[in-house]
Every structure is written in C-alpha cells, then in structure tokens.
Amino acid sequence: MESYTIGQAARLLGVSIDTARRWADAERFPTRREGTRRMVDGPDLAAFCVEAAQERAEGEEAAHTSARNAFPGIVTGVKLGTVDAQVEIQAGPHRIVSLLTREAVEELGLEVGARATARVKSTSVFIDRV
Numbered sequence: 354m355e356s357y358t359i360g361q362a363a364r365l366l367g368v369s370i371d372t373a374r375r376w377a378d379a380e381r382f383p384t385r386r387e388g389t390r391r392m393v394d395g396p397d398l399a400a401f402c403v404e405a406a407q408e409r410a411e412g413e414e415a416a417h418t419s420a421r422n423a424f425p426g427i428v429t430g431v432k433l434g435t436v437d438a439q440v441e442i443q444a445g446p447h448r449i450v451s452l453l454t455r456e457a458v459e460e461l462g463l464e465v466g467a468r469a470t471a472r473v474k475s476t477s478v479f480i481d482r483v
Contacts, residue, residue, distance in 0.1 A: 355395040359384070362393045366402060367445020376401075422473040424449055428463055442471050449473075 357365070362382075363373035377384045377391060382401035384391040426444030438458040442449045449471040463469060 356387075356392045357395065357398055359391050359393070362398055364446055365398065366405060367447075424471040424473070426469065426471065428465055428467045428469050431458060431463055431465060433458065440469075442469055444471060 359373050359377060360370050363370045366373060374391075376382060377393070382393060383397050384393050386392070424442065424444035424447055426442040426447070426449070428440060429443045429448075430439070430441035432439040433455050436455055438453055438455045440451050440453065440458060440463055442451070451471060461469075
C-alpha cells in the first residue's frame with residue numbers, strides 16, 4: 354500500500370502543508386508515525402480527497418452542466434488572437450490551458466487575476482502512475 358508524507362498529501366490536495374497538518378490534527382484523515390514523519394495511507398488520503406472535493410462543491414452555487422470535472426482556480430494568462438484565444442488557469446497544483454474563441458473570453462471577462470473554473474469533459478483521458 355502506498356503512503357504519503359503530509360507534504361505530499363498537501364500537494365495532492367492543493368493546499369499548504371500547514372492546512373494539511375491542521376486537518377490531520379483535527380482527525381479529518383488518519384495519520385501514523387514512521388520515525389519523525391507523519392504518514393497518510395493512500396486509501397485514507399483518496400477517501401479524504403473525495404470528501405474535500407464534495408465539501409468545496411457544496412459551498413459553490415450549483416452549476417448547470419454535465420461536465421463533472423471542475424477545477425476552480427485563477428486565470429494566469431490570456432493570449433488573444435484575431436478569432437481565437439488561449440486561457441491559462443492555475444487550479445491548485447494543476448495548470449490548465451484552454452483554447453476558445455476571443456468572443457467567449459471577452460463575454461466572460463477573463464483576464465489575469467480573475468477567478469474561473471475549468472470544466473473538463475472528455476472521452477480520452479490519459480493516466481500516468483508516478
């Protein structure tokens with residue numbers, strides 16, 4: 354069974370190490386000691402990731418969409434072309450780049466620093482094990 358340090362768990366959750374420690378101290382997910390390190394078992398971390406994502410989703414206004422993979426973040430780049438545009442969003446540890454129309458970018462008011470949610474619906478998803 355794979356285990357993670359608090360730092361690794363924080364990166365996977367998209368939060369600071371201090372936040373992950375506070376959650377562990379509050380017993381939101383179980384940890385154990387391996388020498389001086391606090392470790393989280395993979396299945397426990399996976400269950401908590403799902404729970405935390407559901408809590409975040411419940412705190413937001415319900416979206417009227419069939420795309421369930423939502424990545425809330427902040428716009429970090431906008432490149433406008435004549436007809437198209439490229440928008441980059443940083444969502445926790447994830448960098449998401451999307452190509453869309455210039456008209457859509459202007460209608461949504463997307464600019465660097467704006468909050469935005471990238472929604473992904475795809476039939477081709479590649480998964481790498483690290």
